Amino acid sequence: MEVSAWTRVAWVVMVVVVVIPRAEATPRPLNIGGIFPIGGSDGWQGGQACQPAAMLAMEDVNQRPDLLPGYELNLAWNDSLCEPGLGAAVMYDLLYNPPTKLMLLGGCSTVCTTIGEAAKMWNLVVLSYGSSSPALSDRQRFPTFFRTHPSATVHNPTRIRVMQKYNWSRVAIIQQAEEVFISTVEDLEVRCKDAGIEIVTRQSFLTDPTDAVRNLKRQDARIIVGLFYVSAARRVLCEIYKNKLYGKSYVWFFIGWYEDNWFENHLVEENLNCTREEMKQAAEGHLTTEALMWNKDNEKTISGMTAGDFRLRLNQALIDRGYENQSTPVGYQEAPLAYDAIWSVALALNKTMEVLAAVNRSIEEFTYTNEEIARELYKAMNATQFLGVSGRVAFSTDGDRIAWTQVEQMIDGRYHKLGYYHVQTDNLTWFNREQWIGSKVPQDRTIVRRQLRTVSLALFISMCTISTIGAVWALFLLGFTFAHRHRRLIQLSHPACNNITLVGIVLCLGSIFLLGLDGQFVSQQQFPTVCGLRAWCLTLGFTLAYGAMFSKIWRVHRLTTKTKMENKRVEPWKLYVMVGSFVVVDVIVLSVWQAVDPLQRRLEVFPLEKPKDAVEDIKIKPELEHCESKHNTIWLGLLYGYKGLLLIFGLFLAYETRSIKLKQINDSRLVGMSIYNVVVLCLITAPVTLVISTQQDASFAFVSLAIIFCCFLSMALVFVPKIVEIVRHPGERVEATGDTAPSKEEEERYHKLLHENEEMQRLIAEKEEKIRLLKLKLQERTVLRNREQQQQQQQQQQLASENHVAGVDYSTHHMRLRQGGRPAVRIVTPDASSGGDHASVPRISFDISESYL
Ligand code: ABU
Numbered sequence: 001m002e003v004s005a006w007t008r009v010a011w012v013v014m015v016v017v018v019v020i021p022r023a024e025a026t027p028r029p030l031n032i033g034g035i036f037p038i039g040g041s042d043g044w045q046g047g048q049a050c051q052p053a054a055m056l057a058m059e060d061v062n063q064r065p066d067l068l069p070g071y072e073l074n075l076a077w078n079d080s081l082c083e084p085g086l087g088a089a090v091m092y093d094l095l096y097n098p099p100t101k102l103m104l105l106g107g108c109s110t111v112c113t114t115i116g117e118a119a120k121m122w123n124l125v126v127l128s129y130g131s132s133s134p135a136l137s138d139r140q141r142f143p144t145f146f147r148t149h150p151s152a153t154v155h156n157p158t159r160i161r162v163m164q165k166y167n168w169s170r171v172a173i174i175q176q177a178e179e180v181f182i183s184t185v186e187d188l189e190v191r192c193k194d195a196g197i198e199i200v201t202r203q204s205f206l207t208d209p210t211d212a213v214r215n216l217k218r219q220d221a222r223i224i225v226g227l228f229y230v231s232a233a234r235r236v237l238c239e240i241y242k243n244k245l246y247g248k249s250y251v252w253f254f255i256g257w258y259e260d261n262w263f264e265n266h267l268v269e270e271n272l273n274c275t276r277e278e279m280k281q282a283a284e285g286h287l288t289t290e291a292l293m294w295n296k297d298n299e300k301t302i303s304g305m306t307a308g309d310f311r312l313r314l315n316q317a318l319i320d321r322g323y324e325n326q327s328t329p330v331g332y333q334e335a336p337l338a339y340d341a342i343w344s345v346a347l348a349l350n351k352t353m354e355v356l357a358a359v360n361r362s363i364e365e366f367t368y369t370n371e372e373i374a375r376e377l378y379k380a381m382n383a384t385q386f387l388g389v390s391g392r393v394a395f396s397t398d399g400d401r402i403a404w405t406q407v408e409q410m411i412d413g414r415y416h417k418l419g420y421y422h423v424q425t426d427n428l429t430w431f432n433r434e435q436w437i438g439s440k441v442p443q444d445r446t447i448v449r450r451q452l453r454t455v456s457l458a459l460f461i462s463m464c465t466i467s468t469i470g471a472v473w474a475l476f477l478l479g480f481t482f483a484h485r486h487r488r489l490i491q492l493s494h495p496a497c498n499n500i501t502l503v504g505i506v507l508c509l510g511s512i513f514l515l516g517l518d519g520q521f522v523s524q525q526q527f528p529t530v531c532g533l534r535a536w537c538l539t540l541g542f543t544l545a546y547g548a549m550f551s552k553i554w555r556v557h558r559l560t561t562k563t564k565m566e567n568k569r570v571e572p573w574k575l576y577v578m579v580g581s582f583v584v585v586d587v588i589v590l591s592v593w594q595a596v597d598p599l600q601r602r603l604e605v606f607p608l609e610k611p612k613d614a615v616e617d618i619k620i621k622p623e624l625e626h627c628e629s630k631h632n633t634i635w636l637g638l639l640y641g642y643k644g645l646l647l648i649f650g651l652f653l654a655y656e657t658r659s660i661k662l663k664q665i666n667d668s669r670l671v672g673m674s675i676y677n678v679v680v681l682c683l684i685t686a687p688v689t690l691v692i693s694t695q696q697d698a699s700f701a702f703v704s705l706a707i708i709f710c711c712f713l714s715m716a717l718v719f720v721p722k723i724v725e726i727v728r729h730p731g732e733r734v735e736a737t738g739d740t741a742p743s744k745e746e747e748e749r750y751h752k753l754l755h756e757n758e759e760m761q762r763l764i765a766e767k768e769e770k771i772r773l774l775k776l777k778l779q780e781r782t783v784l785r786n787r788e789q790q791q792q793q794q795q796q797q798q799l800a801s802e803n804h805v806a807g808v809d810y811s812t813h814h815m816r817l818r819q820g821g822r823p824a825v826r827i828v829t830p831d832a833s834s835g836g837d838h839a840s841v842p843r844i845s846f847d848i849s850e851s852y853l
Helices: 002-025 047-063 084-096 109-122 152-165 179-195 210-218 230-242 276-283 307-320 335-358 371-383 457-483 495-515 527-561 572-596 632-656 668-691 696-728 744-806 811-818
Strands: 028-036 071-079 103-107 125-130 145-147 170-176 198-205 223-227 251-255 287-291 385-388 391-394 405-411 414-422 427-430 447-453 600-605 618-628 825-828 843-846
Touching: 028 047, 028 084, 047 071, 047 103, 047 125, 047 307, 047 335, 071 084, 071 335, 084 103, 084 109, 103 109, 103 335, 109 125, 109 145, 109 179, 125 335, 125 371, 152 179, 152 223, 152 251, 152 287, 152 405, 152 414, 152 427, 170 179, 170 210, 179 198, 179 223, 198 210, 210 230, 230 251, 230 276, 307 335, 335 371, 335 385, 335 391, 457 495, 457 696, 495 527, 495 572, 495 696, 527 572, 527 600, 527 618, 527 632, 527 668, 527 696, 572 632, 632 668, 668 696
Parallel strands: 028 071, 028 103, 103 125, 125 145, 170 198, 170 223, 223 251, 251 287, 447 618
Antiparallel strands: 287 405, 385 391, 405 414, 414 427, 600 618, 825 843
């Protein structure tokens, strides 16, 4: 009995001391839901490392007696594949299946955007360990959203700081068309603008980046920020390789949260057309920016571990899950964020429990319609602060994590840390480990060197030399004409006009010098003056030279076409007036042109050219100076039209008078030939120079040679025969009186003779016409008479036959008719005694018998 009584007591004591307290200590579950992207093919599959990290945190949290006392945190989770639709389905599954979830954990921006926006309907706080989308910072849209993952906007100040460090002020952006990247780029654009950095182009693609990368090349982008998920990054990298957008001239900024060897993984599965070696080559030298996700100080964190300790535990957990022989799983970088997210949840729940306990309430009362407890949970999460394995965890008013960022560079296929940046303090810690191909920091653009296309010096000197010789020769001819001005040969060639031609030639040849005066000799300010001088010099030179020849040929034409004697005199003043009129028209047009719309320097810019021997990344931008007014076409049309008419009319006159030789203008045929030459060359040169105006040497050479040819040939045609003649007969002076023209009497006698000659010719023509008419009439008469004779003969024969019967004779009558047959026309040669001036002209007289007619 005693034994059994003692046994019973012992059992009671055991139950009271051991079993009852144990039963009371059994923790009650606090349930949260988790969504992890793991098995998808696109987007961010960071759940692969984040889910094991979260489970490690669950263990640690649940082992902490001071945290959630009496409760155990439970995580119910599922895979979203980083697909928003599936993410939403997983969320509904978690929420509509008991037990009630107090909070939701999420990763991957696209999924969190969906669940973050919907969670408010269930009064649920969502905490994301893997969403970087800046759009999620919108408190209106996502009022209960928090994240341990920093917003992608934290990269932007870092990128800008690095760009400023290397003086890059021209960048391009290429992005995948996802909200996370669109909102990041929007933020980057604003920051670039504030920093004075030009965004040369922004390319976007949905799945295939081929065109977007090609466009970057077209835009000569050198510093390029690329924002995309890792699988899209591989497609872009392959295109980078194909388009040769890598190497010493390019710097790519990629996102830093890809796995270390992301560029050589999954190439076959993703059907990429690039080999690992090619991908490695294209990836070499790129920079990455990333928020610091691992605590960089070796200090103990809230869990009692350092970041290093956590890494060891995580690695072991991953090995346990079979990742041992694979490369680092996706999300390895973010794993501390997932670990700290669980701690944040635990701390927030703990705080809420304390707050609720103070008012005798329990967190277990939470339902999806309980706004009061939801508010407490929100407040607790908002106030959560601790030192985690990812660094100091705290949330801004937008629910964002505040963090350092790090910059890395891929050198020899491995990432090397270049430095850290803290945006709040603008603290850049830089290790100077960056390496650039060719040891030269790439430029943000092709260096464009402006190069003025100028006339080749050798060509300019050659043309100037020839034109100088021509001008000297023209001056010599002026002297020659003056020295031999008393010679009849010179006098009868209208020397004044020849002198004007020579002055015009000197001006035209001088304009060659002005045409070659370009930017290598004159400044931009002086150039318009040179333009004006060119126009004046060439226009007046042409008008004087050609106008003088034209006036001569015009006079020749007048002299040979007018019948009145008075008009056939060569009056020098008329030629001067004609040349003077041409000059006046020129002066008016040129003055109005200069006053209203003066010639200015216009730069024609040509496409960029690659220099032959450039080592640097340089392109040449050729420029060519032109003289142009605003309404250049109108002015040129006016001058060309007026001069063109003169040229064509001159050509016509020269042709009309080609065989005329006048004593008064003895060189008219040579002048005509000279006009042919000028006209043909001008009609060829003007349009050709318009076409080749972009080739300064060809254009200058063509115009110069045309001018030189015209001038030299004109001088040769008009003056060389005179020189030859004078050299042949040096002492011969045809006219030494100093008269410049034949005497008046001589001219009158000459004109009288001409007049008489014309009268004679007219009379001869009249007489010949009369002779022709008379011959015709004679033929008719002859025919008539023959017919009459035949009739008479017939009648006679008839009569004879009748007379033979009656005996009558008609022979007397027949004789009388024949008496009228004397000659009808006589040509009378006048003898000297008949007097008058028609001694040499035969006279024709008509003596026609009346009886004969
Ligand atoms: N660090 C991973 C971010 C993924 C995302 O924002 O979707």
